[in-house]
Amino acid sequence: MRIARSFALAAAMSALLAGAAVAQESDADKDWSTVRIGTEGAYPPFNFLDASGELKGFDVDIAKALCDQMKVECTFVTQDWDGMIPALQNGNFDAIVASMSITPEREEQIAFTNKYYNTPPAIAVPKDSEITEATDAALTGKQIGAQVSTTHARAAAALFPDAEIRQYPTAEEYKLDIENGRLDAVMDDVVVLDEWVKSDAGACCKILGTLPADPQIYGKGVGVGLRKGDDKLKEMFNQAIVAIREDGTYKKIQDKYFDFDVYGADPAAQ
């Protein structure tokens, strides 16, 4: 009797759990006056914490501009990269603005806005390296570093099957490891590597070249990640991206960080 009751309770609870997991609430009735934005804070120049612990970077400035445009109050939450998508799904924040590429695998989990930038991947090697080209033959048996769970780590494995791919929790660690001589090459966004090799910390290394971005892996560029079902918020972000592109805010932010166009080709043409 008691056991039967316990089981009934268990079944009820499981149903509840299952229901919660499946439920995909729409945000149609939600008033988005505040939006919490998740970012990593360890991926300069896109998002990083400065010496005083303040969030800075292209992603952060773009997010602030988008929020101004949408007339919403934004707060930032820093979150480790490999927990980013679960944290969004669990509601720890409402939007990911962390240089996240819009890939098919991620699109199964979350929704994305249109892209807000798209830059190619690149490979960097130590300055005295004998590697002269970014091909599988040239990198056979070499150790290539990349950040864990990124498009770059996947692309490195796909492009250089005969190299050993080593994956690090953040970009800082693979940079440290190539400086220490453990890695023969590192792969990441060209902008990230470029900023690093120009800094004192990256004095060890040079950029070997950029690589073509396989759309199967890299998807459609970098977008704002949102929960599926938050269609209203997605529409707000998409309109805001168009608006800051048109009114020159985007260009102003871009020029602060880069001396070239990071937006890439018009999405309509892709």
Add this chain to the structure above:
Amino acid sequence: MSGNTPALAIPAPPRQKLKIGGIVAISIWIVIAVAFVIYFVGAFDITLIERFGWSYLSGLWVTVSLVALSFVFGAIVSLPVALGRMATNPIASGAAFAFVYFFRGTPLIAQIFLVYYGFGEFHRFFETIGLWWFFREAWYCGLFSLALNTAAYQAEILRGAIESVPKGQWEGGRSLGLSRTVIFFKVVLPQALIVALRPYANEIILMIKASAIVAIITVYDLFGETRQAYSRTYDFQTYVWAALLYLAIVEALRHATNWAERRLTVHLKR
């Protein structure tokens, strides 16, 4: 109020209360277990095993070999440390105390970072003294840190066990004209190991779980492979598999300890 209630009836009410509490507790556990089984059966996806099965097995092998080797090396290091802890010589006991104090008093994650990235900063020095081949490899760095860490704990287990052997055993050995070394290895140590067996098993179990942090220095142990699988699928069951595999290792160890205890104490049984 005065004594017509039989004394035996008095304990009954509190026992009733306990029963209800117990039923509630068990119901909660049953609910959790049933919800878990329902979740796991519902979420079970055979294609994931096809995709990640081999990487889980290789991760399992890395975890088991890493823990086994570092436990053995730790045991070898722990012997002089334990003897140092018991020594009357202030230099030996001071050095042994400092070793144990440092490795038990600081987090393993800090020790691993210190060895991997910290020693990496001095790679020119290690190249000069011819040890860079060792510290260059993440796997060796993990082995090195885990072995030293467990050596500190094992030294304390061993010291306690040796000190638990009655002094009379030493005196008896001496009266038979045995040398101190012979008494230690043939008389005292075997008896001490009976006392140490359970704490040793405990230490291995703790190490198996602690070893999961080598994933952050790019060693793909069971946990590292799990994070890979999770980052590709965002499916929570990848972590459930890892938990079940860790449970299986610990369960196997538990049986091995029981067997070893029966074997070691066979002379004490009637």
